[in-house]
Amino acid sequence: MTTPNSKIVGSAVNRIDGVQKVTGQARYAAEQMSEHKPLVGWIVASDTAVGKIISLETGLAEQSEGVHAVVTYKNAGPMKPFSNPEDEGRFTQSRAVLNEPYIRHFGAPVALVIADTLEQARYAASLVDYTIEGQTPELLTHFEGATEVPDSLDGGFEPDANSGNKPDNNDVKTSVNSTYTTPSQISAAMEPHATVAEFKNGKLEVFTSVQIIAPAVQALAVTLEMDPKDIVVQSPFIGGGFGSKLGLHYDATLACIGARYVERAVKVVLSRRQVFYNTPHRGHSTQQMTLSANSDGALVSIVHRSAMPKAKGYEFAEATGAGARVTYQSQYIESTHRVKDVDLPLIDSTRSPGDAIGSLAFESAIDELAHEAGVDPLTFRLNNLPVVHPMKGTPFTSHNLGECLRQGAQQFKWQHKPQPSNGKVIGHGVASAMRMNIFVESSAQVEIDEQGKVTVCTDMTDIGTGTYTILAQIAADALQTSVNNVTVQLGDSRYPASCGSGGSFGAASTGSAVKRACEALIDSIQSQLPAELSNAKLYVEEGKIKAAKPNAEDSATPFLITDYIPTNTFPISAIGKVSEDDTSDDEQYSCGAHFAEVEVDTYTGEVRLLRQYGMFSAGQILNIKTASSQIKGGMVWGAGYALTEGIHHHEDSASFVNPDFGEYHIAVNRDIAEMSLDFLEEPDYAASPVGAKGIGELGITGAGAAIANAIFDATKVRVRDFPITMDKIISG
Amino acid sequence: MATLNLNGNDVSLPDDPRTTLLDFLHQHLSLFGTKKGCDHGQCGACTVLVDGERVNACLVFAFQLEDCEVTTIEGIGQSDNLHPLQQAFIERDAFQCGYCTSGQICSGVSLLQELRNGDPSAVSYNSKVSLKEDISERMSGNLCRCGAYPNIVDAITDVIALERQ
């Protein structure tokens, strides 16, 4: 195992794509191929959730000015249907749409109008007339309605798990029995999903906004019944993903079938409302918990039962009980997950699936138990920490939850509450964060030219996480050069396949692949040197690749690599690969402790955040600046989840009442107050060759619960139905 | 021929009266720095300056802007000549995905002028409200799903400090 003596990895390097982003030069999917003058596609959306199209009249639209075609199930061309039983993989399965006269959810496409301009397409779409013979949609409306055991849970968890023995009644001193509900939520990345596609000589070229490239190629090949070799997918800049762009969505399929039909480049950009219906959201959850402690304040029983909807034909269920299974030691732990198949748009990963909403409920209920037991909620958590996995007994590669809580409390000044102003109350809240670390297969290529210029290529994506920058940092350290000397090329299916961005696995997995590629590159160069120099340490300086003679006395006299390797051998490249074999079988978790200070107006119930603070442990931090930003972003989501966010369902029509930013309230600048955080650095080489663990989902896990607990501390009102809006506080 | 002045150059207005300024920039001029996040005035991603004041480009029709001066992110600064706020955004890491960033920066540039002018905000009447809170309030029309808000406020604060030096 190597211990890098790194200077660049970890440091606060500014984003290497920063200038492009602040000058508006970074090109996102919808902005590509503009020189091809793509035609514009606009979706005619279904006003019915489930049913059969019994009439469809497109003539008026087709005659409308600027219109090139109206694509419907009648003319869309061959596609493999959605959700065949033999389909494999959520992100590689068919994403067929307009392939049959059936509608599966409200807002689904009935037709695609393709015109010269957006205005023409939109107007013509209003001329398409259709009738759908509807059926009553199925929804999950109460806990008992979810009876199905999901085939699997996201993250590979078993749907049901229990360990230990139920405690005797005598051993139980305090119990809480609480049911929490969290609403349906949506990623709502600022960039709406968008695709531009063009067929040229039987080959398909696609620019889209997608977090993982290789499965996107596969999904298009499956959907359109093509050879994946004939498809190129590019996604150089992505305006946020948060899970909603793990796979392709209707914009991609529609742009491709549209381009196939009109034999021109076609662009489909979802409107904000279309994003709500044509891309995934997170299902609402009901979480019933019974938690018990003994007279010493030790947890003796944790029972967590989750009920959530699951979109018909799509295998995705969240492990909301993951936190209940791993955060605290308890004599008995039981966790079950039930789902119900519903007629809603796709339900899939939204930032930190399982834990984002699991922690809202579980960490609030833990707080309830601490208060019932008369123990300070911070102390209660510290008193119940596990040493090994509480259910499995297996060791953690590292476990710093205790230190995060302890040091975090000090930094936050847990004991010190400011004086509230008139009519206000102030409270403090804490919550633990445990987020499973995932390390997956990935690969990258690194190339060096004779001037020592380094290029990293991989189909990895940067969804705002800072991938461009951290990969440059890793390569710069490994090849002993500066970040400025490294070019990083991402998001192109012609580059080596990576894991993509998702599940917080991107940085550690692809970062390790880049490190491996650099090591292989060094090996390759060294092997071409005379034997006595083959251990020479390479570095790049002043546009030349140099090396220090391995023999210590001569180390002051470096030599030029090009003195030994002919310049026409360059560029020299190498591929680095990592897989699940490069990570430990032990339990891997990133840990954190969230703290919040809130002020609540006792007359109106208005909550104002005063401070959010977090202490985190996630292995080696690859770039302290971008990592802190990512965590802060998670904490902002936590504020939204605690206080404002939620989709309201209209049950009769299975539609959403508030599918836009006017009514679905993500946190705005002024909702957030002082926010700070620290990392307890502890490179975890058991987790990944670069020592890093995931951070993208750690920041949200527990962030909302800390706020909810602070509201309780301030008001003594426990709201168990998220988000905690003013009305619920006053009526509590 | 009706024109508007875009980043210092006259451009002719589109024929279609339905074309918003935002779609005009994209469809007719292939100028993509200004982003569309909602098309309904709900997110601020499309913020540009019209005669020096911030405006949501999705909420005005291009034809309304005859003879107006429009500045988009491309006119705020260039790669080799960044506006101090663009530089501060980089230093403070005031963005992640970058999709809201053009709008945030245009809004921020306008905010700087509003403060110089002494224009009020919804909280500025209250002397207890700090400059940071006032900036937060004034930037609340620009959503950022990546959650870069604290860093955005820091970047703007840095530029104000620089100006007041």
Ligand code: FES
């Ligand atoms: S796109 Fe104009 S405000 Fe959102």
Ligand code: FES
């Ligand atoms: S930087 Fe991604 S939305 Fe603001």
